Amino acid sequence: MSRLVTLHIDKQAHKFSAAHYTIFSATERERLHGHNYFLTTRIVAAMGENGFSADYNVYKRRIKALCDRYDEYMLLPEFSPYQTIERVGDEIHAHFAGRVLKFLADETWVLPVTNVTVEELSQLLLSELIAAEADPDLVEVELTVSSGSGQAASAIWRAD
Numbered sequence: 001m002s003r004l005v006t007l008h009i010d011k012q013a014h015k016f017s018a019a020h021y022t023i024f025s026a027t028e029r030e031r032l033h034g035h036n037y038f039l040t041t042r043i044v045a046a047m048g049e050n051g052f053s054a055d056y057n058v059y060k061r062r063i064k065a066l067c068d069r070y071d072e073y074m075l076l077p078e079f080s081p082y083q084t085i086e087r088v089g090d091e092i093h094a095h096f097a098g099r100v101l102k103f104l105a106d107e108t109w110v111l112p113v114t115n116v117t118v119e120e121l122s123q124l125l126l127s128e129l130i131a132a133e134a135d136p137d138l139v140e141v142e143l144t145v146s147s148g149s150g151q152a153a154s155a156i157w158r159a160d
């Protein structure tokens with residue numbers, strides 16, 4: 001019988017600041033604004049013989065690298081049904097409801113999501129965390145992205 005344990009990783013350093021706007025429909029969106037996004041992680045893994053399961057330092061480093069990757073960027077969705085994205089020279093143009101929002105390309109991430117919400121960010125960041133390196137001892141990983149106190153979404157990965 002394998003013993004399972006849960007690691008909880010909740011570090012102040014696991015945060016990034018980014019700008020975005022949520023799109024609600026073909027004509028409604030938020031104004032451009034920023035969030036301090038905080039990431040917390042729950043890892044379920046088999047208990048090893050020497051008293052630990054997955055090495056949480058490995059995951060701390062990977063989560064910090066993810067945060068650094070997105071810190072101080074403009075985030076846009078690649079797959080919004082209501083907005084189209086165009087690269088024009090050193091700019092990214094977002095066409096929404098007959099208007100064009102222009103951003104510096106080297107300060108913008110066009111993410112493979114339909115909307116820049118905490119739901120989509122949790123799914124994307126979890127897939128990037130898992131893709132970094134497959135650990136055969138992992139059973140389940142849950143990544144929570146908060147856009148401020150009291151508002152968050154979580155995505156869950158489970159081993160097959």
Ligand SMILES: Nc1nc2c(c(=O)[nH]1)N=C([C@H](O)[C@H](O)COP(=O)(O)OP(=O)(O)OP(=O)(O)O)CN2
Nearest residue numbers: 020021022030035116117118119147148149151153
């Ligand atoms: N299901 C979701 N709903 C909303 C999301 C989201 O990611 N998923 N995001 C937003 C907004 O981007 C964001 O929350 C801005 O909201 P706002 O209330 O204006 O400001 P704060 O986040 O700072 O929250 P306070 O309660 O005012 O501190 C909306 N919906």
